[in-house]
Every structure is written in structure tokens, then in C-alpha cells.
Amino acid sequence: MGISCLKGFLQARGWPVKTLDANIEEQFKEIYDGYFRVLREIVPLEKQGNFYSIGQDVLHNHMMAFINYNNPATGPGGKDEQNRRDMYDELVKTLIAKTFYCLAPGPCIHQLHAILEAFYTTLESYILQWLEKEKPGVLGLSVCSGTLPASLFAFQLTKEKCPWIQTVIGGGIFCDQFAIGTADFEIFLEETAPYIDKIIIGEGELLFLKYLQGELPPEQRVYTPGDIGEETLDLSTAGIPDCHDFQLQHYPYLSMYSSRSCPHRCHFCSDTVMWGKYRKKPTAQVVEEMKQLYREFGNQLFMMSDLLLNPVVTGLAEAFTRSDTTLYWDGCLRAEPPVCKQENTMLWRRGGFYRARIGCESGSAKILKLMGKGITIEQIKQSIAALALAGIQTTTYWVLGYPGESEDDFQNTLDLIEELREDIYEAECRPFYYYLQGQVNSREWAKQAGHLPLYPGKFKPLLLFQTWGLEGLPGREETYRRINRFVRHCRELGIPNPYTMKDIDEADRRWKKLHTNAVPSLLELKNKDVYIDECKHVQNISLVDNTLSDEGNFDF
Numbered sequence: 001m002g003i004s005c006l007k008g009f010l011q012a013r014g015w016p017v018k019t020l021d022a023n024i025e026e027q028f029k030e031i032y033d034g035y036f037r038v039l040r041e042i043v044p045l046e047k048q049g050n051f052y053s054i055g056q057d058v059l060h061n062h063m064m065a066f067i068n069y070n071n072p073a074t075g076p077g078g079k080d081e082q083n084r085r086d087m088y089d090e091l092v093k094t095l096i097a098k099t100f101y102c103l104a105p106g107p108c109i110h111q112l113h114a115i116l117e118a119f120y121t122t123l124e125s126y127i128l129q130w131l132e133k134e135k136p137g138v139l140g141l142s143v144c145s146g147t148l149p150a151s152l153f154a155f156q157l158t159k160e161k162c163p164w165i166q167t168v169i170g171g172g173i174f175c176d177q178f179a180i181g182t183a184d185f186e187i188f189l190e191e192t193a194p195y196i197d198k199i200i201i202g203e204g205e206l207l208f209l210k211y212l213q214g215e216l217p218p219e220q221r222v223y224t225p226g227d228i229g230e231e232t233l234d235l236s237t238a239g240i241p242d243c244h245d246f247q248l249q250h251y252p253y254l255s256m257y258s259s260r261s262c263p264h265r266c267h268f269c270s271d272t273v274m275w276g277k278y279r280k281k282p283t284a285q286v287v288e289e290m291k292q293l294y295r296e297f298g299n300q301l302f303m304m305s306d307l308l309l310n311p312v313v314t315g316l317a318e319a320f321t322r323s324d325t326t327l328y329w330d331g332c333l334r335a336e337p338p339v340c341k342q343e344n345t346m347l348w349r350r351g352g353f354y355r356a357r358i359g360c361e362s363g364s365a366k367i368l369k370l371m372g373k374g375i376t377i378e379q380i381k382q383s384i385a386a387l388a389l390a391g392i393q394t395t396t397y398w399v400l401g402y403p404g405e406s407e408d409d410f411q412n413t414l415d416l417i418e419e420l421r422e423d424i425y426e427a428e429c430r431p432f433y434y435y436l437q438g439q440v441n442s443r444e445w446a447k448q449a450g451h452l453p454l455y456p457g458k459f460k461p462l463l464l465f466q467t468w469g470l471e472g473l474p475g476r477e478e479t480y481r482r483i484n485r486f487v488r489h490c491r492e493l494g495i496p497n498p499y500t501m502k503d504i505d506e507a508d509r510r511w512k513k514l515h516t517n518a519v520p521s522l523l524e525l526k527n528k529d530v531y532i533d534e535c536k537h538v539q540n541i542s543l544v545d546n547t548l549s550d551e552g553n554f555d556f
Helices: 002-011 026-042 051-069 081-100 106-134 145-161 183-192 204-212 271-275 283-297 313-322 342-350 365-371 377-389 407-419 442-449 457-463 476-493 501-514 522-526
Strands: 138-142 166-170 198-200 254-256 301-304 328-333 353-361 393-400 426-431 451-453 468-470
Touching: 002 138, 002 204, 026 051, 026 081, 026 106, 051 081, 051 106, 051 145, 051 426, 051 457, 081 106, 081 457, 081 476, 106 145, 138 145, 138 204, 145 166, 166 204, 198 204, 254 283, 283 313, 301 522, 313 328, 313 342, 313 353, 342 353, 342 377, 353 365, 353 377, 377 393, 377 407, 393 407, 393 476, 407 476, 426 476, 501 522
Parallel strands: 138 166, 166 198, 254 301, 301 328, 328 353, 353 393, 393 426
Antiparallel strands: 451 468
């Protein structure tokens, strides 16, 4: 979504842009699957937890260690090959031990190493092929923690082979992991100076355009919104995302957005830091842009990348109920009073709302208050029930190990999930992550509890950056035990967390059995030969009075 927005914006202003998407390359997927296949052989079933989610922490740290291990100038032990290899092997074992809390045998470490060796060899060929074909003047990469190692490798290779190409990095990595002012950011600046020319922090369109036009100080390496007077993009002028370079047949969704940033400030979130003040596109413009994308590419299902749809969901639904084109859309929703009303969720369903991704986070009122969520347990219950009654899929997200979460708090989460089991389409848990800066509450946590590094300092030359945790309860190992218990609990209740298309199809079948108004399956919507408009004909099943009572002052 990010790079398609940049392309659409820049091309409309006269800059030729080519976007690349390596996600769909079969060769990379085979390597990815191979890595997790070996990792699954290492980790006992009862410790796998939310395997593909937390396993990403092992993968991207291992990927970073691999490229630094192969650099004798910076790797541990200097030019002593055996010292470097011993340190590298020890780190990979530590990564697995600190994530899955099990021991990894040496032969498996060597297998994982060989898989990453194949990855970087394949990636090198892929990058060089495109550099030769496109001959760009500027190479820009949008980077998050999971793509950082491969992105650094791409920049290094580009500067080595084509030093005249300007290299520019942006993305969410600078909201938290490498937030300005942290020691990790300073290390990043120093380590990447030979091969990254410019760093853009925050919303990219205006900063990137002004850089290309030579309107930013050329001697400056880091550009932030402060360099353009904190100006933010008027979304009505942003234009339509340009997806023409992508092989969309590999995706069941098209992507779109109607707003940026968030009107709320949950304590663990860094998105408001990234996007600045909350802004919306005009509803009519969003609908017309989605219809244009549908006419061009044929996908009826959209993933809305808004951080929160609540401020726009009713407007979008009303516009689509009046539209001659039926589209379905999936996005993030907050459990608040309007979502508790079945007349609202039925309207949204008729307007094409397909799946609500709800940050429930916890079943404990105490933890919700500590998070600054500003919602209640009763609102979570009624929101999920009202959405399910309308047939809208309910993906629920839960944060485990939040500072101060007790065993009773965690048990409250398990109890709430059990109570709502038939109305939850999907349940995904993630551990609480802490960053020195960038999150709304980063500094407060550091004052209250203090922070500590997860990995010993001797591994810093391999990892480039540190993973941080907070002192206090619950500890990291207990948090990951709770992840395993959460996953086991959901499995026993029959609540899925689908990953593959086969898993998704099974989850869709379960949802249709549970709910009369269930939305079409993903496989149905993926078939572009069939036009689906059933949402406009959905009938009310029943309406009951579920008006929220005044629950007093919660001091939110």
C-alpha cells in the first residue's frame, strides 16, 4: 500500500516510478516455508504458540546476523573465521531459546544457515536483474523490522554495483526501533552511512517529492516533517494508489485507505507518531477510487489500511448501499458504543463491510485501563455479538504480557474468549513489545520499571540493534507461556487463527455454519468470474435492546 501510494502521488507530478513486489516470487516463498519447516522441527508443539507471528522475531534477527557474520570487517571476532562462526551459532541458538524456550541442536542451526544462504543468493540475483532492467536514478525502500535485513542487503548491493544510484529509506522502522534520539538510531546512522544516502522519517509523499525536486538541504541526510514545517498531506489531493506494477492475481484483496493516523492514543501504539494528526478523505472520493480500482483489476474485496475505520465506517456503508457497484471491505474497528448497536452493524453489512479486525487486547478491565484503551469489557462483548449477528467476520487481536498483567488478568482473557467463542471468527495473540521511544507510553514505562536488553551485548555486532524489555512482571518467559496457553485454549474451543488458504477456507466454512448472515467466503470473492452482491439483500434476524448502561466514571 505504501509504495503504491508513493507511485500514484509522484507520477501525477511528473516523476516516472517503477514499484517492485518480491512477496509474490515463488522462489522466496519456498525459502520462507523451508525456514519455518526446520524451525517447526526444532520447537516442540506445546511451545510453538502463535508460531508464524513470534517466529518472525527469530527469522529477522537471524537474517540480520547472517549479513553481519559474513562481513569480516564488522562481524564478531574480526577476521577470525572460527570465532565469528561460533558466536553466530551461539546467537541463533539464543534467538530460538529466547522466543520458544527450547534448545536447538547444532545440525538444525546449520540447516537454517543454509536456507538463509540460499535466500541472499536468490535476492542478489533478483536485485541485480531489476537494476539492470530499470536503471533507476533513485532506489527507495519502505522498511519495517521484518524487512530490515533484506533491505540493508539490497542497499549495500546497489551501492557496490551502481554507486551513482541514490538510495533512500523510509517506513515504520523509524517510529519505534530506530526512533530519533535513541542509541540504536545513532548506530544505524553510522553503520549505514556508506550505502544509504537519505532517510525519510514519517509520511513520505511530500518529503520524497521535495527531495526529488531539490527543495530539501542536499547536505542533510535525515529528513523529517520538521523540514517542511510539519506539513501533512491533504488526502483529497493524494490521488489513487497505483497498483499497475503488481501481479494482483496472487492477492485476494485490493488495498485502499480512507484515513491516516488515529484519533486515539493507546499506550503501546506508535502509529500516531508515524502519521501525525488524524485526517480523512472525502467519503465520495474513497468510494469512487475503490470503484475505479475494481473496474481496472476486477477485485471486489478490499483491505482498508486505515488504522481505524470507526470514524468512516457508517459513511462508507451508506455510500455503498446507494452505489450501483457492490464492493466488500475489511478493516480495523474499535469496540465502542456505536459498534454495539445491531442496527449499525446490519447497515455496515449491507454496505459491504466484510471483516472487522478488533483490538480487544485483554479480557481484564484493569489491563484495558493501563493500556489507555478507553473501552470496557461489556463494549467488547456487545460489539463482537452485534458484528457476528450481521455476519461480519470478527478477527480479534490480543496483547499478552502487558506490564502488570497478572495470572488473574490473563485468565480473564481466556474466560472472555470462551464466552464469545461462537462470535469470534479468528483470535490472534501477540506478546507485548517495548521500544525505548516511539510508543505513546515509552518514557513512562522506562521511568516506572526500567528497561533491559534481551540479548547479551556481545551479540550487538551481529544484530545491529537491541531488543528491549521492561523489568517487572510478567517476565518474558511467563509471557510466552501464556501465548502457548492462549493458542491451546483457542484450539480446544475451535476458534481458528488461519494462515494458509486452506486454513482460511476451513475458518470460512465454520463461520457460515455458525451465522445465518455470514459474509461470502474468501474463495468465493477471489473468483473474478462471479459478481457477488448478496450483501444488499441481507435481512435482519432479530433486534434486541442491548443499549449500554452507564457504567460510571472509568477515569479514562
